[in-house]
Amino acid sequence: MRSGSLIRAAVAATAATGLLAGPLVGPAAAAVRTGHAAEASVAVIVRHDGTGGAEAAVARVGGTVGQHLDLVGAFTATIPAGALAAVSAAPGVRAVTLDGAVRLQGEEWNADKDQHSMYSLTQSIGAQDVWSATDASGAKLTGQGVGVAVIDSGIAPVAGLDTPGKVVNGPDLSFESQTPALRNLDTFGHGTHMAGIIAGRDSGVAAGKEADKKRFVGVAPDAHLVNMKVAAADGAVDVSQVIAAVDWVVTHKDDPGLNIRVLNLSFGTDSTQDPRLDPLSYAVEAAWKKGIVVVVSVGNDGLQESRVGMPAQNPNVLAVGAADPLTTADRSDDVVADFSTGGSATRHADLVAPGKSVVSLRVPNAFIDAAYPQARIPEDPDQRYFRGSGTSQAAAVVSGAAALLLQQRPGLTPDQVKKLLTGTADAMPAGDTLAQGAGQLDIAAAVKAPTPAVAAQGYLPATGLGSLEASRGTSHVADPDTGTELTGEVDIMGQAWTPAGWAQVCTTGTAWNGDTWNGRTWSGRTWSGSNWAGRTWSGRTWSGAVWDGRTWSGRTWSGRTWSGRTWSGQAWSASVWG
Known part of the structure; x- marks a missing residue:
């Protein structure tokens, strides 16, 4: 186009x-x-x-x-x-x-000449070699049949993500869910960028021809994506929405057509709460123990920062930092990107993957597209692509790699996937020793490695009995008219947070009961084949709900009640657009 x-x-x-x-x-x-x-x-x-x-x-x-x-x-x-x-x-x-009717002549952008393109990236991590291998049935390893849940700002049906069956919409849990024209769509631009990296595939790419330098192809091009929209156009989201989305994925992972085996969460708060207590940490640990490989970003606070974001602090999940290829195809000189959170000896990235200036799919006129026009690719005649740097992008790369492994060996446990990916990672001689973890992702080596005999990782189990407010860290949504923040031990619906009761159903994977979560109706229960349809949230107005001593009344839920006015946006772990 x-x-x-x-x-x-x-x-x-x-x-x-x-x-x-x-x-x-x-x-x-x-x-x-x-x-x-x-x-x-x-x-x-x-x-x-x-x-x-x-x-x-x-x-x-x-x-x-x-x-x-x-x-x-x-x-x-x-x-x-x-x-x-x-x-x-x-x-x-x-x-x-x-416009597209006539175009000035000029040199077109070539993906193979750009070390940050998906063509160069998939070549670097060994994905292109994996695509020619086969699973037990003889099918090529492209992620077929594996569902990857993307908890983010939505997924837009742009080219590369628009083929039938590529994206399955879960319930929209964002502030825009009450606006039918925005439901499930990515008005921020972050989620689509991640989705393209994980499983994008241009419709014109023939089977067996995925390594096409003139087409867009993600790491696991035949995996399907389960779109869990939680963030609105400014990226604002409350931690209770993210927890609800994780719980929904666990409850519905085995629904017909979903087969959710991977959860990508390119998100993190600056919570300082013990990860054994933190509710978000507990939610992702519960997902891991239910057989879902949870891939999270460590954050973009720099190599000198000793504390990774939450939920990357949870030692069970797969925490990912960002590598910088320094514009060369030779991986021996790659370093850990300077924005990637360094961590500590106790908790740091498990491994790293390319995360610098990654070229993925653009959502025209979404928030980040409007705010960062310099991130577009000037040489691209179709203006489809957008550059982003962050541990968000690196996590998406690893989520795609996990999908390839799980197609090859569906019986792998999350612990085995983690062991395969970290045990075959390439050491980075020039990279920060601590921040690189096991080294840089090499999916070709992981696919060739034998299945490890791995027991549970042995960490003390979390309890989830901590504070929801503490889990938010410093990121709060606020009323756009008064600036008043949502704080305290209540979720986004104003429902009281009872850690013990929630933790019990979270553990069993029954936190969602039909369309109800934490005692309130959040989403429609009707499955229409590609979308969860029906009503979203429990009412159209706020009437008398008291949060932190402040009363809200008569506010129509139309996506405007909460905003990111005091929300830093740093929770979505993309550091730089451009």
Whole structure:
């Protein structure tokens, strides 16, 4: 799809979904390559300020105005190619974007020349070698049949994630769940980036041809993704929503068509609570003990930080740090990325995986796309891709690798998967000794290694009897009108938190009873084949619920009641976009 077509698709989708969360792509003048001949005219999309100056600018250069896109304050136009800069700089013009009908000539981006592309990444970790191997049935090892739950900001149906059956929507537990046009969609942009890394696959990629440098292919391209949306457009989410999502995954892991064997949680709070007490830590440990490989990011607080994020503090789960390939294909000079949390001798990353400037799928006009236009790939003619750095991305790489192993050997326990991945990791001579853990992921070696005889890891079991408020750390959602934060021992529905009662049902995998969690109705119970449908949350208004001594009344639940005004956004472990 050409860049303008992508924008038109986004605008069309917006009319139906309300997905647009920011400005269109930035000025196209930067994309014009000096010294290359241009065609007589180009099709563009012009974003304007409503004063009429943009239309006048198009007329001055001899162009014509086409369709008005009032939803996003823009219109299509055809202008002389040489007038791009003039129109971009004209009063009343906010941005000019090349449309897809005509494109200036120039050198296209080649994935094999970019050490941060998914082509280079899957080659580096050995995934491309694994794809040619087979499982016991003779099927190629591409993650077929393995479900990976992605607890994040949603997954957008962009190219690479739009084939039937690729994404199965679980219940939307985010603040946007009451807006049908936004339900399950990724208005933030983080979840789609992770989903692409784990299991993206362009529809034109033929079986056996996954190592195509001109197509987008994730680590486990035939795994399916279970979309557990918890974060809204600004990334804001309460820890109770994340815990509820983990519990839902455990309760429904064996539902028809799901087969959830991996849970990706590129999220962490700065909770200082003992991981044996912390509720979020307890939830992921319970998932692990129920047979789900839980992959979490250690955080992006830097190599000097001695405390990894929660729930990476839990010693059972697979905690992942980020490696930096330093733009070379040779792994011998790779280092641990300077933003990756170093940890301590007691708890640090179990292993690392590529996490620097990783190129994955972009959600046009989502929050991070609007906020960080520099993260787009200027050389990419279709403007599909976006760069992100963080232990989020590294965790997603490992989740894809785990899916490959579990297709090869479905009987592996989470402890065996962890042992295989850490036991075959490559040491990084140039990398920080502590922060790299066992070393850098080598999935080809893991697939060839014999199944280890691993007993349970032997850590003292968690109890989950700690504080929900302490589990939040310093990240709180707040009322956008007053700035008042949600605090205390209550969940996002205002329901009292009773650790002992919750811990018991969490352990047995029965925390969800139909559409009820922690005593309140949260999600629909109807399975429609690709979505959990029906009502979300328990009521349309807040009436008299008291949180931390403050009373809320008559507020319609429309995705606006809570915001991330005081929420740092650092809990989603992507450090840099660009």
